[in-house]
Every structure is written in C-alpha cells, then in structure tokens.
Amino acid sequence: MKYAYFPGCSLSSTGIEYDLSTRETARVLGIDLWEIPEWNCCGASSGHLTDHLLSLALPARNMAIAEEAGLDVAIPCAACYARSKATELAVSNSAEMKQEIEEVIERKYEGKSKARALLDIIANDIQSEDVKNNVQKELKGIKAACYYGCLLVRPLAVGFDDPEDPQSMDNLVKSLGGETVDWAYKTECCGASCPTTMPETGKKMLERIFKSAKDAGANCLVTACPMCLNNLDMRQGQVEKAYSEKYDMPVFYFTELTGLAFGVEPTKLGLNKHFVDAMGLVNEVLKADGGRETA
C-alpha cells in the first residue's frame, strides 16, 4: 500500500506529534508514505475564507505532483484534507474549473489522484483484523471521546462518514482495545482559528466540548486534526481557569493511540509533547497491561 504523503504545515511544527505518530503507525501497518517533495501549504482556512480560486489552487499544486507520481494522497490534517478534497471534486466535476486551476498552478491536474483522509485509510481501508493483529498493548483504561471536529465529515460530498454521528474513529479505538463514549459533540466545531482571534467566543466553544466529554465519562479526547488538538490541548488550561472547572483531559491524535497500541515507544510518538499531561494516562494503560513503565 503506497500513498503520497501530505503532512501539511502544522505537522512540521505545532502538530509534530501527529507527524511522528503517523509515520510510526504507517510503518507498522506496512503503509508506504512518499512525502510530496517541496509541498506547499494548502492555504487551510485562510485561503478558503479569503478567495475561492486561491483556496482551490494551493492544494492543487500538491495534488498535481502526486498525480505525476501516480499516487493518491494520504492527508492527516482534517483542514488540509477538506481543502484538498474540495479541489479534487472541483476539478473532476467541472472541466472549466479544471482548466482554470491548471492555468493558475501551471501544471496538469485532472483529479485522478484522490485526496484521502488518513483516518479513513487506517480506520476503513485496513481491515480491523489487520489492526488487531498488530496490537501489542491493548488500550485498557482508555475511555475516549472521539472528536471528529467539523471538517472531516462535512459536507457530505467530502466526508467519508456520517456527518452527525461518525463511527470510524470509535471503531478504530475499539479495535485497539480501548473504550469509547457516546457523546454529543463529536462533530461540533472547536472554533478553528477563533480561539486565537476571538478568545472569549473560542473558550465558550471549547468549554462545551470538555464538559460534554467529561459528562459522558471520557478520560481523554481523540482527534484527527492538529487545529483541533491545539485548541483542545493548549487552551484547556485557559478554559479551566475561565470556567473554574477542572477537566484533566489529555488529547490524543488517533495515530498516537495506534502507535501506542502497536508497542511504539511513547516518546517516539511525541506523547511527551502535550500541554495537558498525557503520560499519566499512558503509563496507566501500559501498566494495566502489566507492561513496563516509561518516564
């Protein structure tokens, strides 16, 4: 199984753990990731919020390079995925759009190379049996609130799962031996760049997510998006302060959990890089299995 890999800007900085754990997970599962050489930023929400054509053209260059290599593109970041998918669909649905985009990027792109969400590949393409067979440490003690955010499954044409009650990530966590909770904020927006630009609004949006997850009995959140993780992880303390409430809710990338279950060293996955301490829960999981303790 070989994919062109588009990590996106976040994964080389704020989302470094996502990149690390993605590569580890792919290695175990035998997925060959070929990083698109000299890929450019997809423009994420800023392009999309600013100019329609630009928002399609930026991802198109990356997709074009992948198409030259004859590969579909695996994309971990939900925002990058949504933008790239939108480009793929725009090009395949309209010959006019295809031409305009090709003129703008000065390359050929026919929509043959498909944008694929990494979660979709790992949770849905790979048989859960194959995943289970690679599990070395069952994730006993993980009670995850799987948080899909808004971009991964919306709108319907882009999403690969149900927009109101998606299950891909839940099923994946379950095949790793963890538990998941049924909760209501799975696909509610985390505020995207809102917490940076409009902190008060942003905090309120986050507060509801933490509260709902906690009330549902979760002890951690799992995401597939660096923007979501940053908001949920980095700002959790701020929100706790503002609402005088303790959540203590480590936030994982789903790839960190696969990596962990596949027996990868936690530091190799970047699990020590989180703002809300994740190692406590990680160690509990490892211990529960009678495994070793890591610092």
Next chain:
Amino acid sequence: MKRVGVFVCHCGSNIGGVVDCAKVAETAQDYPGVVYAVDNKYMCSEPGQELIKKAIKEQNLDRVVVASCSPRMHEPTFRRCVESAGMNAYFMEMANIREHCSWVHSAEKDKATEKSCDLVKMAVAKAIMNKPLQKATIPVTDRALVIGGGIAGIQAALDLANAGHVVDVVEKEPSIGGKMAQIDKTFPTLDCSACILTPKMVDASSHPNINLITYSEVEKVDGFVGNFDVTIRKKARSIDMSVCTGCGVCMSKCPSKVDSEFEMNLSKRRAIYTPFPQAIPNKPVIDRDNCTYFKTGKCGICQKVCTLDAIDFTQEDELVVTRYGAIITATGFEQFDHSVYGEYGYGKYPDVITGMHFERLINASGPTMGKIKRPSDGKVPKNVVFIKCVGSRDEAKGKAYCSKTCCMYTAKHATLVTEKIEDSNVYIFYMDVRTGGKGYEEFYNRTREKYAAQYIRGRVSKVFKQGDKLIVRGEDTLLSRAVEIEADMVVLATAMVPQEDASKLAQKIGIGYDKDHFFTEAHPKLAPVETHTQGVYLAGACQGPKDIPESVAQASAAAAKVCGLLSKSEMLTEPIISQVNESICVGCGLCVPICPYKAIDLKTISERDHGNIIERLVADVNGGLCQGCGACTVACRSAALDLKHFTDQQILAEVNALCL
C-alpha cells in the same frame, strides 16, 4: 356522394346583425356535397328544429351542418334533433359563427361573412367524412370495493351500504380502524377517539350490506368502470373465523411475545393476537413470523387451550376474484421515519418519540394506562419539548409539503401534557402555526393562553443527550438568539407519508400518484375524489395529508359518486375513442406508455398468412378506459391508431376545405 344540408342561424341579430346569413347559405350551395342550404332566425327554436327534420326527410339528407353558436352550447340539442329524424347523431356538425365570428368581428361585416363561409365549408368537409357512431352501454355491477378500513374507508362503506349497495372492505391489518383507533382524543373538540370510532366500526361489521375482508390485500385489478375484476389475497389467519368466538384464551397463554405495532412498540403482544381490545373482527390471527410453532414446529399451546378447535395451522392464503362496479381507495398514511435525522439522534434516543407514540402514552388503555411516562426509565417528564415539521417542509431530508394535521395535534398534545402533569412545562418549536379549520385557531389560542404552552419560533438544530436530559437547541428567530432547553422528553410531529406500498397499489389499480406517492385526484378543485380512471375514487389521507373531518367528508363524497355510478344497471360510453387498425399495427408498443389512462395494451392475434397460422402482437384499446384524448394517434408511426370522430382524414378534410 353524400347529401349535406346547411342551416345558417341568425340568432336574432346576434349573428344576423353582423354576418350576412343569406349570403352564407347561398355560398354554401356551391360547396361539394351540399344539396340544400337555408338561413333561419333561430335554429335552436322549435320551428328551427322542425325545419331541419323536415329537410332531412324531404331532401333525403344524410349529413347536417348547423352554422350557429358554439357547439359547447347546442351540440346536444342538434344531435338530438337529427337523431329524432332518424339520422345518426354524429352526422351532424356545427360551425361556430357566433362566439368565434359575429361577436368578435362586429365592425367587419364583410370579413365576418367571409369567415363564416370558411367555417361552414370546413364543417361540411368534416361532416362528409363522419362515420356513424353509437354510444355503447356497458353493464354495471352493483357492488363496491373499499380498500383500507380506516375512518375514511369505514365511512365510505357505511354511506354506500345505507344507500343499498353491497360493499366489501379490504383491510390489510387483522382489524379495521386505522390510525384513528390509535389516537386518544381528537382535536378540536377533544372527544375521545374510541368513543366516536368504535360505534362506527361495530356498525360496519354488523351491517348486512358490508363484508369486512380483514388481513387481506388486493393482488390484482382487471377490467374497467362498472366491471372491475379484483383478485384479493386473504392471508392465512390460522384461525377458523366461523368457529372462533374471540374468547381470547389462546392469546393469554401464548408464550411468544413481540413488540406491539399498535402500541408503537411501547409494549408487547403475543404471536396470536388481536391488535387492540376493541378490534373488529375481534378474532385473533397468528403472526407466523413470530410464532414458535411456525418457526420450530414445537409449541401449539394455543391449539391445545382452544376448546372450540378454532386454530388451524394448515390454513393457506386464499385468492378470491370478485367483480365490482366501483373502487374506493382509502389506504391512509404512515408516519415519516425520522431516523434520517442524525441531529435528532437517528431515532436512537428512546425519549425522542413521535406524535403517535405520544397518543399511545396518553391513552387510558395504552401501555402506561394513560400516565405520561417516558419510555427510557418510566419517569414522568416535567419539561416536554415538541418539534413541529419533522420530515415535513424539509426538502433536504424529508418532504416539501406541509402535513396539515401536526400543528393541531401538537396543540392537542400540549394541552394534554399540561392537564395530566402538574407543574409541567411545554415548549413547542414551530415555523408557522397553521390552523385553517372551524374552531382550530380558537383551539390553538387556548393552548397558548389557558395552557401556557411556550411557542418558540424556530427549527431545532440539534437534540442530544446530556446525562438523563435531552438538550434541545434551536434559535428563537423572533429574538435572534440561540436557545436551549433541558427536556425530559421530546415529541416529534413527524410528517404524514403515504403507505410504503402506495405506488405499487396505484399501479395495480391503474391510478396516478404524485412524486410523494399520494394518489392523484382527477382535478384538484373540481374532481377531488375522482381519479383519472373512471370508476376509481379516493378517500382520506391516501390522497394527501388530512385530518379526520376532512377524511370523513371526502369519504362521503366518494360514496356519493359511487352511488351515482351504481344506481343504474348500465352506463353509456362515449363512442369517441381511439381505434387500432390491426392490419397495419406492427405491435411496436410506442403508444402504450403515451396513454394517460393506461387504456392501451398489446395483445396477441392469430392470422392466416399464406396458409400458415401466425401469431403477432398488436395494440388493443380498452374502450372502457379510453377517454378520447388522441395523444396515442400521434405517437403511432405506422398510423395504425386513429381517434373516432377526429380521424386524421376528418381533420385533414377540414384543413383542405379551409385552403382550397
């Protein structure tokens, strides 16, 4: 050569004041075939008609053209007139020189006269080509079929039976009663549904003219108005109806329990059951899919306990064919399946229920004995949220139309919550409140004023569980603020949709249905209970969302129409129908889908061809169904179809006459 007589009418000065009628008559003398032409003050008057009759005899006429007013006015008059002189009625043609000439060209007398001449010439040309046609008679079977035994079907059957006609009611469930049997109280008066429905059910079952054929379905419909041959499948009941007394012992002993459809799965029934205690007929059926005996061959307890030996596991479905003069479809509706609403929990939250669940919850004989308890934990809810227009008025997930009854039944439910639960709060999310009907607006206002229901204008965006509460989030569009309610129970006013198999039934009967699969009426205003298929009528919610008063009114209207049809032993059929020239029909079938009345079928004929018998397909027009529109004639590339009285030849003769 035909002998045509032309009669030009002055209509007092109506025509004569503009058109030079004498000149028209004189000109007509020269038209091919015309042997006699006169003008007269009033053709439709006694003397005018006498003039025609006399001329027919004296001039030995075999065609008559009357140039006068519109045929929409006096065609029947002149047809009768020539008929009484022994001529075939269809040998008479009219030229409309009043509405289409003198009245619209009053200032241009010469031109009007010239035009009148042309119109007469066209009519003469057509008349010469006319063929004698006879109105045929077909026998009418004095027996009606009602499909569906809800309130609409019951009402129609009672009206027909009281008028002296024999009626069969086919109901697919083990009992008649329909949705009204499930409803607790009825708006706008809040009288108890059972109190007004069950007497009607009993009347229907005891009426000597009514046969209830329950647990049965229509399999096939052949024939046409007056003579429908209907095949009915009587599903095996596994009970000998002639022996069973309905004592109910079997039902109490049956060990196999399943969800009760009648109780909206809120309680259980047995595998041998009647849907509800007042069922009619009050004799059980065995639900074979859930009976242990039918699944494993073991059990048979019911058979053992039945002292009358009424249980018969060997019964088989029975097909009966009966002839009916008319059919009323009254198959009603179903509730929209709201599990497509992910944002309302995909139908997974037990405390998010539909209006019909709610009816069962407040019904004194329902699963909770009329105490409103929420399904998840049996707690009495304090905050109840109603969401209207679920599935209705929602093009993205449901149906574009308004279901018409839910505004009213939601108001009803709100009053009942407030009456039954002390300190309860009712919130109703609505987009519009539609209360067209006598006493309806007053009812709604009482709900707000006296029962203090909170009406919130907005569509709910999401319902989700938080602990044991359901959080309902919507916008109060009048305040432009998002609002949230912590509800104990949420009731969805789900859309009324036709029965799942409605389109299939429509195809069997040969009636139309709209894109939502409601049956289509012949005309939305002036023929609301008729269908395009003569002899088939509609009643109740199968034609579109309707409440009980409307369903009953429509049922009585349909019954009146059927009475009109069945009151005579024969009916006349219009002879202006399409005909197939079998010798040139190639059996391509292009005409078949064109006919809006499904009057054309292909049939096989045998022919002698050089001494061999060969079989081939040809089109066959059913005279009972054809309405004479002529659409098929144009579709036929072989020109094998023609419309009587408006044949290609006749129309071309008119065209030629105009031009030469």
Next chain:
Amino acid sequence: MNNIDLTGIRESNNEKLQEVIKESGGVRPEDCYQCGKCSAGCPAVFGMDNTPRQIMRFLQLSMVDEALKSNTIWMCAGCQTCTVRCPKEVDIARVMESLRVLAREKGYITEKSINLFHELFLKSVESTGRVYEMGLILGANIIGMKPLKDAEFGLPMISRGKLAIIPHRIKDNGEVKRIFENVRKRGAKV
C-alpha cells in the same frame, strides 16, 4: 431603533445582490424560509452580532451592506454545520465565504484581527510556500496591537519543539508565488 425603508430597496441594491449570488455560486436567498436551524447549530453564533439566519434575511431584503458590515461573516469558522443541516439546502457557509470576499473588496472589514490573521497567514504562504506559525502568532499580535496575547504559549511551544524559530522555505522555483500572481490576475484581492 430606526425604521428601515423598504421602498425600492430591491431595485437600488439589485446589482450588489447579484454580485453576492454570483460569488456564492448561484445560491438563492429566497430559498431560505427563516427557520433558524443554521443559527442554532452554529458553533460561533455566540460572538456574532447577527445570526446566520439574519444574514440570509438581509439578503432576502436586498440589504447587502448590512450583511457585509456584520461581524457574523468574520466570526464564521467555515465549519459547514449550517449547510449540512439546512432543510432548504441553502449553502450558507458558501454565502459567508463570498460575503467575506466582497467585504474585503469593498473595505468593510469589521473584524480587523480576524482579517489580519488570514492576511498574515497567506502572506507567509506566498513568501515561503508554507506557514511560518511563529511569525504568524507574533505578527498577528503585534500588528493587532495586542502584543501579549497568546504569548504565554510561545516559549512552551518552542521548548516542546513545536514552533520553529526560523521559517521553513520550500524550493519551488517560485511556483507558489506565481499561483498568487495568477489568482490576482483573475481579480482576486489577496
């Protein structure tokens, strides 16, 4: 509160409205029946001065300037919840997007900091091919005259190896710059 004079409002604003409709790919404001489902589900509605439904209402009444001047269009996070749930299949997220584009063109930027963030973001993409997050955070705060906002995260980020101090630059022979140029040639204001 002032009265709104609706007389002739359609005629005088028709051109602007057509622009919005064109920019949003042919959305029809009259399809909206003002049910509010979009607004109730919108995660950002708390910070908006008008609900998304009211934006649609402005458009229905051809009050395009009111829509363009509302902070709603800047608060919108583009999450599409509204679009997915709208019973009338109105693509509101797309409407928001196109209103932002038009508002920038017309210089109606009610939420300067949000706009600024997006501008800096794209500037970074244009000059380096990728996003330089450190610069983005600092830049947004400094130019936005809130130098200390979010500063608390700066050091911990760097220490966790999550923020590069020096921007990453791709070797694309100016391809990305040309994408921006080509888009500008087609009338984009970026």
Next chain:
Amino acid sequence: MSVNEVVQEKEKEVEQNWEPKILVFACTWCTYAGADLTGLSRLQYPPNIRILKVPCSGRVNPQFVIKAFQKGVDGVLVAGCHPGDCHYTSGNYFTRRRFLLMRRLMEYIGMEPERFQNRWISAAEAPKFQQVITEMTEEIRALGPNRKLRDDQW
C-alpha cells in the same frame, strides 16, 4: 400583354389584397372554451383565424401542420391547456415536445419558425386569446404570404 404578364398582374393583385390566413388548432376544454368566452365578452380581434376543434392539443399531428402550410395557410397556432391543467393529464406535454421538434424542422427547411406557434390559453383567458390572435396576425402579416412550402409543392 402576354399570358405570363397577365398571370403576374393577377398575382400582384392577389398579393395586394392578401390577408394572412391562420389556422388555429384549439383543444376543446381550454382554448376552444377560451375563444367562446372571448366572444361572450365581445372582445374583438382580427378575422384572420379559423378555429379547428380537437379534443386535446396532444391530438395535433405535425403532419396536419405541414399539410396546412402546403395548402397555403400562412400561420398555424396550436393552443391548449396550461401545463399541469390538461384535461387529459399529460396531453399538452406531448404537444410541447412536438412543438419544439416542429420548430426545428421548419428552420431546417428554411421556413420562418414564427409561422408556427404554440400557446397555453385557458378557458378563462379571453383577453389572452384576443391578444395572442392579434399579435400573431400582425406577426404573420409582417412576414408576408407563406410561399416556401406552397411553392415547393407546385
């Protein structure tokens, strides 16, 4: 004067007195009734039309129209119930489809497609009937006599 000249003279005379002749196929239920109402309301229109009653506009075979043109009619109008109001449910949908094909055919053979028109006129639309007839008469008058098909035939 030669025979030829006589014929030409005669034709000129005919040309000068030429009045458009328009054949109207009207469906019984809507347009024919609408024309009756125009009369009942005494609304005046040019006397150039001749109405031929058919049960439904769907009965009109394009062959009739071609024949009419061949025989020298200058314009043909097919009129029936509004879409959705057809007495026979769907007849006028067929009419509409055939009408489009017919126009294309006419363009193909080089005839002004305006000579053939198709309108929906209900039983209540007397003013519309009046207007349609008045306008069509003027249009055909402006086009002049129909020669194409007629001449082709001779």
